[in-house]
Amino acid sequence: MKLRVDLLPHGSYPDVVLVIDALRATTTAVTYLERGAQALLLTSTPEAALALRGTRDHLLLAGERGGLPIPGFDLGNSPAGANTPVLGGRTVVMNTTNGTGAAHIAAQSGKHVLLAALTNAHAAARRARALVTEGIAIVCAGTEGRVGLEDVYTAGVLAEYLLAMGEFTLDDGARIALTVRRGAGDPGEALAGSDHGLYLTTLGLGEDVRFASGLSTSTVVPTLVRGGDAPEGTL
Numbered sequence: 001m002k003l004r005v006d007l008l009p010h011g012s013y014p015d016v017v018l019v020i021d022a023l024r025a026t027t028t029a030v031t032y033l034e035r036g037a038q039a040l041l042l043t044s045t046p047e048a049a050l051a052l053r054g055t056r057d058h059l060l061l062a063g064e065r066g067g068l069p070i071p072g073f074d075l076g077n078s079p080a081g082a083n084t085p086v087l088g089g090r091t092v093v094m095n096t097t098n099g100t101g102a103a104h105i106a107a108q109s110g111k112h113v114l115l116a117a118l119t120n121a122h123a124a125a126r127r128a129r130a131l132v133t134e135g136i137a138i139v140c141a142g143t144e145g146r147v148g149l150e151d152v153y154t155a156g157v158l159a160e161y162l163l164a165m166g167e168f169t170l171d172d173g174a175r176i177a178l179t180v181r182r183g184a185g186d187p188g189e190a191l192a193g194s195d196h197g198l199y200l201t202t203l204g205l206g207e208d209v210r211f212a213s214g215l216s217t218s219t220v221v222p223t224l225v226r227g228g229d230a231p232e233g234t235l
């Protein structure tokens with residue numbers, strides 16, 4: 001089977017897609033579900049998220065632009081956020097600069113769309129391996145159209161786990177991701193030294209970077225559910 005890594009989102013996808021935005025959207029998505037959120041709705045715009053306000057009980061709006069909370073939202077996008085309210089049983093509507101958009105691109109053609117980060121890397125690789133029949137694409141969200149070291153490094157971690165689980169033929173993107181994983185130090189160094197990690201640290205969000213560096217600390221794998229009661233335009 002084929003294993004492909006897209007250094008930025010594009011095009012059409014095989015049956016299993018792993019979407020990565022390690023700093024911070026997919027790390028945050030894993031954390032919200034880990035902390036008891038009942039469901040996540042990923043919108044393509046902040047306006048779509050705001051329009052959902054009041055459409056169902058116990059909604060929370062979470063997201064960021066430029067790393068900072070979106071006005072009118074309840075939460076920013078901090079996976080380490082100590083002040084995150086009780087999430088049990090609540091639905092969180094998420095919209096972020098890059099990560100939720102990457103998930104929407106993947107959902108246009110991917111049959112199984114999973115959200116992956118360092119924090120759920122092994123569980124995400126196991127789930128992808130269990131689901132795949134044609135091939136796996138690992139999609140790096142990047143930051144505003146630029147490749148992100150943190151996402152490519154995470155893709156390399158996922159690729160390593162998958163290679164230990166079965167036979168895959170790699171594309172150049174996968175080989176690049178594995179090289180980055182093997183050359184960029186430990187997860188903490190790679191994420192802290194990335195452009196977006198450095199930027200978040202200047203915003204005082206270094207704790208999020210450290211949190212997002214935790215390797216396989218969660219077994220939660222956010223998975224896109226099609227149909228159901230998800231409103232139009234959300235995932």
Ligand code: MLT
Pocket residue numbers: 021023024025064066067068077096097098099100141142143200
């Ligand atoms: C993203 O979507 O790229 C991230 O959410 C950005 C961030 O949280 O800083």
